[in-house]
Amino acid sequence: MKAHFPLLFVLLSLVLTACRPTPEETYTPTPYELPQPLFFPTTTNIPADNPMTEEGVELGKKLFFDSNLSPRTSHLPNCCASCHHPEYSFEGGPEATLEHLGTEHTMLPLINLAWNTTGLGWKGTIKTLEEMVYAAYTDPLEINADTAEVVRMLQQSDTYPELFRKAFGTDRISFIQVEKAISQYVRSLVFADSKFDRYLRGEEQLDQDELNGYMLFITENGADCFHCHGGGSNALFTTNLMYNNGLDAEYHGDFKAPTLRNIALTSPYMHDGRFTTLDEVIDFYSDSVQYSEFISPLMHHVMQGGVRLTPEEKRQLKAFLLTLTSQTGSPRSNLNRK
Template sequence: MKRQSIYIFLFFFLLLSCSSKEEVDVYTPIPASLKVPEIFQQRLIAPLVPTNNPLIEEGISLGKKLFFDKILSKDNTQSCASCHDPKRAFTDETRFSDGVNGQFGNRNSMPLFNLAWNFDERFMWDGKELSIERQAFAPVRNPIEMHSDWKNVAKKLQDHAEYPTLFKKAFGTTKIDSVLVTKAIAQFERTLISGDSKFDQYLLKKVDLTPEELNGFNIFMDETRGDCFHCHGSDSNPLWTDNKFHNNGLDATFTDLGLGKVTGDPNDNGKFKTPSLRNLKFTAPFMHDGRFATIEEVINHYSEGLKQSSTIDPLMKKVGQGGVQLSDKDKADLKAFLLTLSDNNFVNNPDFQE
């Protein structure tokens, strides 16, 4: 009887030990929220965070690590940050970014910020990706970018010394696949928020603009002069983009169909996503194909370089005259205003650096 009692005691001891171990293995992720700038709180609706990928501290941290890790590429030489440099507002300085094989595409790398306010949920210059998660999925298997495959990437991450534990903390599993990888990267990308430029401070009545900057803003908002605000936002839309697609008079004929190739609708040919005007100080070259090296060249295009085509946007009202025909003084002042949209704190934010 005494021996039987000992066995029963040992049984319950082992049972309690196993239960304690299981409790230790259970990890509860910490919910996170986006740091919404004051000007966005005043003038924009709440950002979009999908219910199937809520923000958690561990997911954001994991996404950041993956964003900067070259393990995602075929030969471990390229990361997301290779084409999306934090110091350049998450784009790069080349017209066409090169991939692991030294190949070049025909598109300029888009900057990454304020993505959680893209309510149309169309990403990339041509709108082919319908969520941030899907946008993060594409470069790994693109032959002119990372040129890998997701099975290989998942295996490398699975065999890594750290990643299985990090995925366990973020998603409750050590089984790594492309869905969880892109969810983590998307969580990090949603935190990339830029809303602290000189013009933001001006709207908050914390600083003044120079006479040149103020005149540039007035030109931007004037339908008879700059007429920029319809596509590129305003003091009421501090995203400085409508997140829509337009043919802005770059070409008379199209070698790149843009949105038209995605939708199959010829009325969409030559239409590309309106980029935000934030951080132009850091994001040259400009346009979907990086054809303009400077802000001056962009202004000259709208002033006297517009080209007529079958799908030209109706907002390009002065295409018949080649553009809005700005004076040299107005061009200089418009540039001065555009530079007030640069957010130095964003490109230097340690939360976004490797």
């Protein structure tokens, strides 16, 4: 009997340790309140298994900007922010030409993506932000990292295990948590405080040129932009759908109509970066639209080569597009907190 005592003791203490509260049970994250700007859709793409929390967004932000989590730390790109820069609407800025980037297509801005329910990328083929994070880390043309290596580096760091515990209730890090945290941060990038938003909210008036430009934007016999790029009743300024907008007479496939918010910050334009200025883009839609059997039926004016604007109308349309810039984000944006 006596001989069994140590064994019993060991068993008992094992049972007791197993019953101690695990970090999961003391996990109390703070829900993150995503704003709902005026005339944004009410449907978001927040997955049931990745609700936004203050802790998750904070961790995602740190990961987004962390250039030490790739085997190629001395080379660019080594994190999301080496391509997606906050000051250029989370695009690459004027340097982001195809030659510079070395990617297949030019960049897309990371703004208001919580409301994208159609698919990501120029072709819309990536269905969730979580998937996009994985793709960006592993794509040889992007971060080109080994996800197991990224997880190992995070697990061995002094700071990350605690941040993962706060965000996900466990300090056993997995790449799925990396995907979740960065996606939460990207969903928090809300831009809805441009001059045009203040006009919609009745806080500021547009000047006469800007108003005329807006009227051109949303009318069929004006510049006819709204079918694909939204407008007052769709303040994302994109349908997030793919179209062929008649750039070329040969087939080049359908591409996403990018948001026109912050369009002044995201040159070069189009999937191949063929235009450097907004004037060139407006000249194209006015005078150089190319017919092919693949062109979207929404390019109603192709038979006249475009919407045929006068120089004054072109100036007004551009003045309106410039009212869509909001460097500071929405009344509640992480940009302010960088």
